[in-house]
Amino acid sequence: MNQDDVHEMREMMIAKQVARIIPELKLVDPADFIVFIHDEHFANISDIIDAATELHFYPHTVRFANGGNYQLDWNTPPTITLDMEFSNDGVTAYFHIIMSPEGFGIELDNVVFENPQDDEADTRQLIDALNNARLRKSANK
Template sequence: MKRLSDRAPATSFRGYVDVNAFEEVLACNIKDVIADFCLVDAEIIQSYVSNELHGNMDEIVSSCAELFFKGHTLSYARSAAISTALGQPPCVVLDMEFAHDVVSVDFKLILGEFSVGVHINRVLLEELPEADFDPHFFAKIVTSARLRPLPPRFRSPYCPTDSLRH
């Protein structure tokens, strides 16, 4: 695991570490938000995305996230699309952002008919953390952004067992 160089404090980490581990940490921590989001009628979501009603989508995402994360930590990035593959049901792809402490993560939330996915596009660091930036350190940051501890059934191996909040 390489530490980011001191010359590039606000840089992407994609070339340095396993992105799948970071995606797992993020996905585990937003499962309750996604569960809340899935209570919204799929046709309404598809209509908002198709008609580019970003304000409405922002309100839905904000109301789902406000129960679990500190204000404006997890937000809709005002871009969405409906992905259609031949022979596959459509899926909604939302651009999202997680920003807390020294980390800002741009990611896509993919909502399929029977599955949900998280794809990290970019991670930016405002300053170099004191420790190496690895999935465990990222899990501590994401956990500290939550209003309530992560339920045990949602934890990934990278998530700390105790809840750090500040």
């Protein structure tokens, strides 16, 4: 499997887990995110992320990484991008949540492993770290 396939697979795994918090994030008016990003009120965004994740993940495993962006013009609805970090069991992933009226997406920047091995073992470690970060585990991982 080439590096692009590995990257895409890891991105999809993170997106599947993060999808749980998107409904809560979409309750926030996009204008609020825009103001918080523009004025660099990152603590406000961090509080929103913490509230959205608290029912799904253990504390501080999925958190806001103090950055974001927005696209806003007269002809299209806004798109909000939030810098995020996942950290658990020796795995740290840096990614962006991209939200628009059409839905959401995840853009993975990098995954860092405390004890890296090969792609297959590292991907397995990421899966385990994601599952171990969840408060409610399902029978099928």
